[in-house]
Amino acid sequence: MLTQPATFKLDERFMARWSADDKRVISQAKETISGELKGKLSAYCTHVKGHGGVKKSLRLLTRVLPEFRYAARFDVARYYESIDHGVLLSQLKTMQVSQHNQDIVQQYLALPDRRNTGKGMIAGGSLSPLLGAVMLTPLDKTMEAKIRKGHLWYIRYMDDFVVLAKTRHQFRKAIKQVHAVMRELKLTLHKEQKCFIGKTETGFDFLGYQVCPRQQLHPSAESIKRLTHRYRRLYEQGVSLQRLRQYVVRWCCWLWGGLQGLVSREGGVERYWGVSAVKANT
Secondary structure (H helix, E strand, C coil): CCCCCEEEEECCEEEEECCHHHHHHHHHHHHHHHHHCCCCCCCCECCCCCCCHHHHHHHHHHHHHHHCCEEEEEEECCHHHHCEHHHHHHHHHHCCCCHHHHHHHHHHHHCCCCCCCCECCCCCCCCHHHHHHHHCHHHHHHHHHHHHCCCEEEEEECCEEEEEECCHHHHHHHHHHHHHHHHHHCCCECCCCCCEEEEHHHCEEECCEEECCCCCEEECHHHHHHHHHHHHHHHHCCCCHHHHHHHHHHHHHHHHCCCCCCECCCCHHHHHHHHHHHHHCC
C-alpha cells in the first residue's frame, strides 16, 4: 500500500514527494505494468521506452511529410491535470493489467488528489509517462486503422501529436474523429496556442522543431525562447563565460543530435551563442 505523499508545484506542474518505500513499490509496478503492456501500446506512440523518442518521431515525420497535403498538430490542454482516473483505470482493465497493479495505479492517482476530484496525475512520478501513453491509446488505435488503409499518417509523443492527410475530405474526417475520441476520454485540446490546422507547405512546429516539406528542420520559436531564457538566468546568476558557452554548445548538440543531416546547422554554435548573448543584454 502506498502512503500519502507530500505534494507541491514546480513550474506550474503538480508534483509529489513519495517515501523511499513507496518509490520502490512504484518502480516495481512500472516494470511489471510495462511487461503486461508489451505489444499493446502503439508503435506510433514514441515516448514509450523502445519506441524511438523525439528524434525518431522527427525522422519519420520528415520522411513522409512531402506525400501529404494537409497537417493537423494538436496538444492536449493541461494533460496530466485533466486525466480522468475512472477512464484511465478502465483502460488498464481492458488492456488486462493485473488487479494488483490496477490497485497500485489507483492509489498512485488518488493519494495526491486531496480534493477528491477524480482527475489529475502528478508530473514527477516514474509511472506517469507510461500512464500518459495508456490514456491516449484509443486515439492511437483509431488513427492506426486509417493508416492501414493508406488514408492518413500519424505520430504521437505523449500528448503532442500530428495527423497528416492527402485529401481535404480525409483531413476533415480525421479531425472529427480526433475530437470524438477526446470527448470520450474527457480531454480538451488546445485551440490556438499549440494547435496547427492547414496545409503542410505552410510548415508547423513539433517537438521543438519547425517542420516543412523538403526543407531542413530548424529550432522552433519556442525552443529559441527556452534557450535564451535559460541563458539569461545563468547570466544573471553571474556564471562564467565558459559555462555560458558550454550551455549553448550542449543545446546545439541536442538540436543536431540524431537527425543526420535533416536539421540545419547554418551558422553553427556561433549563431545561437550570438542570439543568446543579445537577448541576455536587452
